[in-house]
Amino acid sequence: MNINSIPVDLKNIINPEQPDFIVKCRRNYPRKKAFSLLFFSLFWNVFVSIFVIAFIVPLVSGQEVHFTTNDVPTTGSLDNWEPVLVPALIIGLFVAVGIGMFLWALVLLFQKGGFFAGTETRLIKYRNGKITVKDWEQFSGNIQVKNKQIYGDLEMELRTGKMKSRNKGSDKFVPDIVYLSGVKNVFDIEKKCRLRIRENDPTPKITLENNID
Structure with a gap:
């Protein structure tokens, strides 16, 4: 991509360096990330809908619902709403979480990508006026x-991240990731990124010298 065809703000932050590459991403996140969240949200909503059908629908229809609280049989209805208030709020919270996950998955799926520019020392992202x-x-x-065919995806791990606890075993470090999704000439971009990462690697290089007497 020609540097003259990119936003002015991006051009200004690149100067005075010469870019190794400038690409426009088709998507802000890879599709697999969006689909994973989408499928999980659908599973979540189907599971929660069981409680909605068994608990909320009868209440709205004016019927009584029977359940157990601390091993004590309890009956609730619209006229006797106090026993069902807490369960209804919990189910409502789960419904809201499920809807939120579903909507966020759609955002990830259809969110347009931004520009990426690689220079000798930096990787610059520009999207909707925000520069990273x-x-x-x-x-x-x-x-x-x-x-895949014309377009490809890059996922580049950062040294930063967070620890994620696991039920079995020790905590696992999960690195932050920079996504370049839906870019042309993905292997060429990957090659240039690897070169610059290697050139700017802060890890001290260890050389072994064999002394022969």
Whole structure:
């Protein structure tokens, strides 16, 4: 992509460096991330709908619902709403979470991507007027590439991240990831990124010298 065809703000932050590449992403996130959340939200909503049908629908229809609270049989209805208030609020919260996850999955699926520019020292992202800059030394060098016909995806891990607890075993470090989704010439971009990450690697290099007496 020609530097003269990019937004002025991006051009200004690139200067005075010369870009190795400038690409326009078709999507802000990879489709697999959106589909994973979409399928999970659908499963969540189907599961919660069981409680909605068994508990909320009869209440709205004016019927009584029977359940157990602390091993004590309880009956609730619209006329006797106090026993059903807390369960109804909990179910409503689960419904809201499910709807929120579903809507966010749709946002991830259809959200348009931004511009990425790689220079000798930095990777710059520009999207909807917001600029994010990452120095190449912030990347670990772990890169996943997926190519399909004309467009491909890049997932580049950062050295930063967070610890995620697991039921079995010790906590697991989950790195932050920069996504370049739906870009042309993905293997060429990946090659240039690897080169700059290697050149700016802050890890001290260890050399072994064999002394022969």
